[in-house]
Amino acid sequence: MLEIRHLRKVYEGTGRSVEAIRDIDFTLAQGELVCLVGPSGCGKTTLLKCVAGLLRPSAGSVLLDGSPVTGPRPGLAIVFQEYGRSLYPWLRVGDNVELPLRHRKGLSRTERRTRAAEALATVGLAEAGRAYPWELSGGMQQRVAIARALAYRPEVLLMDEPFAAVDAQTRADLEDLVRRLWTERGMTVLFVTHDIDEAVYLGERVLVLSRSPTVVLEQIEVGLPVRRDQLTTRADPEFTRLRTRVLERIRGTVPDAAARDQ
Amino acid sequence: MSRTAPAGPRGAALGTAGLVAFAALWEAVTRTGLVDGRFLPPFSRTVAALGRELGDGTFWSALGDTLTGWALGLAIATAAGIAAGFVIALVPYLRRATASTIEFLRPIPSVALIPLVVLVYGTEIASVLVLVVYASFWQVLVQVLYGAQDVDPVAEETARAYGLGPWARLRHVLWPTALPYLMTGVRLAAAVALILAITAELVIGAPGLGNLIAVAQDSQAVPEMYALILVTGLLGVVVNVGARAVERRALAWHQSVRGEVPV
Known part of the structure; x- marks a missing residue:
């Protein structure tokens, strides 16, 4: 349904260019709930804006139902982190x-x-x-x-760190709202977050992103039950195992990035 | 967009007390001979002269002329300021090209154009209009330009993401963002327009309150002259209060009007 094909984004500044995204490639099937998680400043927002048609990728393409996304289109709706400025x-x-x-x-x-x-x-x-x-x-x-x-009524709902600015209790409620929308309406959701617990709690699949210039480090299937609950799911050993795995993957990128910078 | 007007009944009472004190001081300095009564008649005599003016048809037609010049000039300047402001704001090339010109033309006092407009239009109302429009146009234009710069990138991206085209974004994002600035611009322009209307009438001799003031001065009718000056002051207050009332209604959603809402 939503295909991201070898997406690359380089910001061309005066005299220097910054490679925000190196190569991102994944597919969202109809009715999937996928979380993208990565360290802060890893180009998550850039990626989502490219998917939404708000930014033009430097290379690669985004396909919705097989046709390329070149600008904002009715099949895609986005929820921004800054609700106060977006409303x-x-x-x-x-x-x-x-x-x-x-x-x-x-x-x-x-x-x-x-x-x-x-x-x-x-x-x-x-x-x-x-x-x-x-x-x-x-x-x-x-x-x-x-x-x-x-x-x-979009085909895909894009969410850009939507709950990063609300308090913990509200955040839990909103996470459950997203789960409910997904189970009851079968929506296709691409959810971007920097919060590992949130990614594992919400997603059916978690894509772990590297630091900028960003690539997909790993795709992790979340084997948790469909009905999730803030208390029992978060206490589930499988939940703990998954979040440890994601965390290791994200932490593991730090020496790589340091080595590359030198 | 600061709220300088004191709010509530207490503020109104304080304001009235200030006016009463001013009138009393005026009366006192003239009655005690501190100021020569030939140059400044007591407040009570000025008010009496004002009463006579109010019963005179010449006064009312002059007031009508002044208000016509003011309102027409302000309307033209506002319309032109909005149109030019949005066009310049929407075309980055124009914005760069016009910035220095605006900064050059804006500070030219309208009064400096008096010889020019007298040459072209004589003492017609058109002379007053040109001066009023020139002076108030910049107030509106500059505020619209500021307002257009203030569009929130997230608000703009939201509009784009949800498929709003350029016209819809102008109508639903740019216009409401610029509106508080525009209101400030129009309020400033309204005051400047009044000053220019009176000045033009006074100096050029175009019909209006300014002209009546000049006539009163020439004929040594000092209390009448002060009465007319009082009227121009009152007009200024009415214009400002009116502009603020419009602002409060139109910008009920804006931070400056709504204040902090407890959530």
Whole structure:
């Protein structure tokens, strides 16, 4: 469904160029939930922006249903980390969710309203449509951003470290929301995070990324049960084994990177 | 976008007390002979003269002329400032090309153009309009340019990711971002436009309150002259209060108006 083919991204600056991504190659099947995890500054956001069509890769390609992604397209919706800046303070919550739909052809006003209301209800904010984003807590604002992505009805949902800026309890709730959306709706999700526990808890598959210039170090299948729970899953020996493995892989890249720099 | 106006009934009471004290001081310095009554008549006589003016048709038609010149000039300057601001902001090439020109033209005092407009338009209202538009245009333009620079990259990327085209982004991202700046620009422009309208009438002799002030001075009608000056001051206050009220309504969502919301 979503194929990333030998993606490379070099930022061309004045006098010097920075290779952010060297070679990333993977495929997301329909209905998969895949987590990308890597050390901070490893080009995760760059990668996601290339996938979303917001950045043009220097080489390689992104294919959605076999056709190349050259710009933003209706099949892809993205949830940013900075919910406070991604939601518009001048629009009410309902209007924020509805805005992307207003520029879709063939959607009547009533349909837009219904979709926005449904999406807000799905994330547990059925009553918040008339509020302004800044009247809500951080976690609720990120729920609104998720609702906006759901109302857009994308084929693939892209999430760029969406829960990095909320407190631990809210974060756990939002993680369970993503798991629920995936199990109930069979959505295809590409979830980027720097948090190893989060990646293992959420993903059916975890891709471990190296430091910049980024490559995929390893793909790990997560054999945890489909129904996950913050208490039992995190206490599961398999969970511990997986997170240790990911951590080792990420730590293991440090000497390599140091050797290369010299 | 700072909130300088004191809020609440307490602020209003303090403001009124300040005005009363000012009037009392005025009355006192003239009654005690500290200031020559020929040059500054007491407050009470000025108010009496104001009362006479209010009953005179000439005053009202002059006020109408001044307000027409002011409003028309401000409207033209605002429209032109918004249009030019957005075009310049959207075309990086234009932004670089115009930056130095704007910095050169902006500080030229409108008053310096008086000889020019008299040559071209004589004492018609067009003279007043040109000066008002020139002075207030820059206020609006510069603020729109600042506002357009303030677009949040995340807000812009969100719009792009969700398929909003250039026009939709102009309407839904750029415009709301620039609006607080625009409001500030229009508020500043409104005050400058009033100053320029009165100045032009006073110096050129175009019809309006400024012209009446000049006539009062020539005919030694000192209390009337001060009464008219008071009116121009009151106009300034009304314009500012009106502009702030519009700002508060239009920017209810903005940090400067909404304040901190406890979450």
